[in-house]
Amino acid sequence: MADDVSTYRARATNERANAAASSLAxxxxxxxxxxxxxxxxxxxxxxxxxxxxxxxxxxxxxVNGSSS
Structure with a gap:
């Protein structure tokens, strides 16, 4: 799942870069x-x-508490 989180964050960063690079509103x-x-x-x-x-x-x- 950690890979998913980092992938999602990377995609968000990429989309922000795309937004900054675009001249179209x-x-x-x-x-x-x-x-x-x-x-x-x-x-x-x-x-x-x-x-x-x-x-x-x-x-x-x-589990550990009940077995002792």
Whole structure:
């Protein structure tokens, strides 16, 4: 999942560069909207990873705690 996050962030950066390089307002707007979408996907992927790790830690604690 970490690869996804870095890929999403890279795509957002690329879209921002495309927006900055464009002389057409509609293309700039489209690229900026795309960058926001990629950032949101990266944020969501990070949040999902954090939640998964928290659930795994709780499960491991339950398993290890109940076996002693």
């Amino acid at each position: 509609n293309v700039r707007d489209r690229c900026e909207r795309s960058a926001v979408a990629w950032d949101l996907m990266a944020d969501r992927a990070e949040r999902v990873t954090t939640q998964r790790l928290e659930r795994e830690a709780i499960t491991a604690q339950r």
